[in-house]
Every structure is written in C-alpha cells, then in structure tokens.
Amino acid sequence: MSKLLRTVALLLLLLLLGNLGWTWALIPSSLGGLSARRYDSIFSFGDSFADTGNNPVVFAENDVPDVVMRSPYGCTSFGRPTGRNSDGRLIIDFMAQHLGVPLVPPSLAYNGSFRRGANFAVGSATALDAAFFPPAKFPLNISLGVQLEWFESLKPSLCHTTQECEEFFGRSLFFVGEFGVNDYHFSFPTKSVQEIMLFVPDVIGTISTAIQRLMEHGATSFVVPGTIPSGCAPPILAMFSDDDPAAYNSTTGCLEDINRLGMHHNLLLQEALEKLRGKHPNTTIIYADLFGHIMDMVESPRKFGKHRSIVNFSLSELYSVGCWQKMVVILQGLKKMCLPSAAEGQGHFTAAMTVLTYVRSRLLVCSGMAST
Numbered sequence: 034m035s036k037l038l039r040t041v042a043l044l045l046l047l048l049l050l051g052n053l054g055w056t057w058a059l060i061p062s063s064l065g066g067l068s069a070r071r072y073d074s075i076f077s078f079g080d081s082f083a084d085t086g087n088n089p090v091v092f093a094e095n096d097v098p099d100v101v102m103r104s105p106y107g108c109t110s111f112g113r114p115t116g117r118n119s120d121g122r123l124i125i126d127f128m129a130q131h132l133g134v135p136l137v138p139p140s141l142a143y144n145g146s147f148r149r150g151a152n153f154a155v156g157s158a159t160a161l162d163a164a165f166f167p168p169a170k171f172p173l174n175i176s177l178g179v180q181l182e183w184f185e186s187l188k189p190s191l192c193h194t195t196q197e198c199e200e201f202f203g204r205s206l207f208f209v210g211e212f213g214v215n216d217y218h219f220s221f222p223t224k225s226v227q228e229i230m231l232f233v234p235d236v237i238g239t240i241s242t243a244i245q246r247l248m249e250h251g252a253t254s255f256v257v258p259g260t261i262p263s264g265c266a267p268p269i270l271a272m273f274s275d276d277d278p279a280a281y282n283s284t285t286g287c288l289e290d291i292n293r294l295g296m297h298h299n300l301l302l303q304e305a306l307e308k309l310r311g312k313h314p315n316t317t318i319i320y321a322d323l324f325g326h327i328m329d330m331v332e333s334p335r336k337f338g339k340h341r342s343i344v345n346f347s348l349s350e351l352y353s354v355g356c357w358q359k360m361v362v363i364l365q366g367l368k369k370m371c372l373p374s375a376a377e378g379q380g381h382f383t384a385a386m387t388v389l390t391y392v393r394s395r396l397l398v399c400s401g402m403a404s405t
C-alpha cells in the first residue's frame with residue numbers, strides 16, 4: 034500500500050473508532066501486519082503508567098506502604114495484584130502482546146532472563162534526580178537517570194561488542210515515559226504553577242538526553258508518551274480545590290492552570306522529539322498522546338459508557354470502601370470489568386481506559402513505524 038493510502042486507511046479507522054464508542058472488540062487484529070515482527074524485546078523507563086511490578090520492591094525497601102498490592106488492583110486479566118497501578122493491563126502490556134513479545138518483566142522483581150525485555154519503570158518516579166527536590170521521603174531515588182544506570186548495569190548480560198549491542202537493541206522497542214507528572218505533582222505543595230513552568234524545560238531536557246544516551250547504546254525505536262491532564266485527576270482536584278470558580282474550566286470542571294502546565298510540557302516535548310528526529314534521521318521516535326485521549330473521556334464520558342465524568346468525584350468518595358459499588362454503576366456498560374478500580378480514583382487508568390488509550394496510541398505507533 035502506498036504511504037498515502039495507508040494514512041487514509043488509518044484516518045478512516047480512527048474516525049470509525051471515534052464513532053463506535055468503545056468495546057473490547059475494537060482491538061483490531063488486522064492491524065497486526067503494520068508492525069510485523071520487527072521487535073524481539075521491549076525496554077521501558079517510566080513511572081506508574083508503565084511499572085509492571087517494580088514499585089512493591091522499591092516501596093518495601095523505603096518502608097512505604099503500597100496500595101497496589103491490595104484488591105481490586107490486578108483483578109482484571111491477572112486475578113491478583115501484580116504491582117501494576119491498574120485493575121488490569123497497562124498500555125505497555127497491550128503493546129507487548131501486540132508485538133508478540135512477553136509481558137515486560139520488572140527489572141527489580143523478576144528473577145530470570147531479560148533478553149526479551151526489561152522494565153525499569155517504578156511508580157512515583159521523576160525525570161529529575163531526587164536531589165532537585167526539597168529533602169523528603171518522596172521522590173525516591175528512582176529517577177530516569179537512576180533507571181538508565183540500572184539499564185547500563187544489565188546491558189553486559191544482553192550483548193557484548195558494539196556491533197552485537199547495536200543489532201540487539203536495534204530489534205528492541207524503547208519506551209521512555211511517561212515522565213514529568215511526578216516532578217510536577219511533588220512540587221505542587223511548595224511551588225506555584227508559574228514556578229513549576231520554569232523547570233519544564235529541564236524535565237524535557239532530561240528526557241531528550243536519556244533518549245540520546247539510549248541511541249548511543251544502539252536503540253533506534255522509541256515510544257515517548259506525553260503527560261496526562263493532571264488538572265482533571267480526582268486526587269489533584271481534591272487536594273488543590275480552589276474557592277475561585279474561575280480556576281476551573283466551566284465545561285470540563287478541570288483545574289485550568291494545572292492542565293496548561295501539562296500542555297506546555299507536551300508542546301516542549303514534541304518540539305524536542307522533532308529536533309531529535311532531525312539529528313537522527315534513521316531512528317523512529319513516536320510521541321504518544323495521553324492528554325488528548327483522556328480529555329476526550331473527561332469531556333464525553335457517555336461516549337465511553339460512563340454516566341459521570343471522572344472529574345466529578347470527591348476524594349473521600351473515591352477512597353471510601355463504598356466507592357467500589359458506586360463505581361459499578363458508573364462503569365456499567367464497560368465490559369470485562371470484574372471490580373471497578375481504585376486505580377482510576379487515584380488518577381491512574383483502569384484496564385478499560387487503557388484499552389481505549391492503547392488502541393488509539395497504537396494506531397499512532399503503527400502509523401509512525403509504517404512511515405520509516
């Protein structure tokens with residue numbers, strides 16, 4: 034198929050997906066051909082959006098209680114808590130399954146070979162090193178820089194000569210992110226949004242430098258997710274509630290300032306990725322949009338079988354035991370839910386939200402790969 038035809042086909046598919054609302058059947062198996070069997074492994078860096086089981090290890094080492102090891106986490110797909118911040122699979126799990134590689138094993142919690150991939154992501158991780166922040170329990174010493182060190186320590190077990198490593202990592206897909214959300218969230222108590230805006234370039238610079246460092250090891254394919262609209266996340270809305278109605282977007286109910294911070298981050302990130310593409314024409318760097326897809330769910334909950342925007346919960350409602358039952362009502366219409374998830378209440382994706390975000394980001398990923 035010509036590139037133009039392929040683009041048109043993808044656009045049509047996107048439009049179709051938009052109109053159908055969503056169901057599990059929407060994961061189109063026919064898309065398989067686009068990404069072929071190009072990848073043998075996935076290496077991942079990030080925070081709770083990508084962590085497949087490292088946080089229980091790190092949190093235990095730091096004496097931090099870990100809610101994700103309780104029900105209803107993991108109740109969809111796995112039937113038990115796995116350390117993921119979701120009731121089910123994460124975007125990276127769907128990607129792994131789509132590419133036909135094993136679910137990416139958490140580097141700190143898995144006792145086996147990492148030749149088919151390794152996940153260095155840890156819930157609560159920041160892009161910037163812990164030393165950047167005021168001394169406190171969080172952030173833990175698990176920044177992007179630390180995760181890169183873990184990767185570099187593992188590398189000798191994967192390949193040896195430069196050529197061997199270039200070939201090995203050339204057949205690997207690298208996830209770098211999401212990073213940034215935690216840098217900003219940890220700063221909210223001590224800095225104004227205006228002050229936080231000033232260090233967004235440092236966060237982006239750190240992500241960009243990390244990608245280049247991975248390229249030096251032989252990485253050629255990257256998926257780099259942007260940040261979420263934190264201003265719509267229930268815990269942020271509850272913790273930073275504002276008496277001034279003007280602080281909120283009148284249509285969505287989200288905190289405008291905080292969402293503007295996310296949009297600024299995503300804009301700078303996309304500019305940085307464009308620069309990297311210019312400098313490294315033989316690499317594939319795909320920006321994955323989480324912001325837009327979540328805004329869509331916030332703006333049009335009914336389109337996704339929800340009767341109420343996720344924005345419209347109080348923190349006590351979300352954390353109360355009873356919230357599970359309420360969530361059942363809210364999430365009715367979504368198939369394959371076993372228990373509604375505490376994950377969503379904490380600003381994470383339920384499996385259901387993930388499917389939607391994944392289906393769309395995968396189209397992006399596939400179209401990005403198809404054009405190289």
Ligand SMILES: *[C@@H]1O[C@H](CO)[C@@H](O)[C@H](O)[C@H]1NC(C)=O
Pocket residue numbers: 144
């Ligand atoms: C990892 O596997 C080795 C060999 O099977 C075993 O001796 C060791 O105890 C295991 N470590 C953990 C942390 O499970």
Ligand SMILES: *[C@@H]1O[C@H](CO)[C@@H](O)[C@H](O)[C@H]1NC(C)=O
Pocket residue numbers: 174179182
């Ligand atoms: C953070 O972790 C890295 C890698 O494990 C280690 O080299 C470094 O010393 C640690 N830093 C602090 C302040 O504990």
Ligand SMILES: *[C@@H]1O[C@H](CO)[C@@H](O)[C@H](O)[C@H]1NC(C)=O
Pocket residue numbers: 282283284285289328332
């Ligand atoms: C409120 O949110 C909507 C939807 O995201 C957006 O189109 C609009 O520009 C926002 N309004 C303001 C005043 O920012």
Ligand SMILES: *[C@@H]1O[C@H](CO)[C@@H](O)[C@H](O)[C@H]1NC(C)=O
Pocket residue numbers: 284285286341342344345
């Ligand atoms: C939240 O709920 C209240 C009362 O149920 C409703 O008036 C309001 O429009 C809702 N806001 C959003 C953003 O859905």
Ligand SMILES: *[C@@H]1O[C@H](CO)[C@@H](O)[C@H](O)[C@H]1NC(C)=O
Pocket residue numbers: 313314315
């Ligand atoms: C990119 O790949 C082409 C074809 O394989 C090669 O000729 C070219 O030198 C490469 N460019 C860079 C910057 O590596």
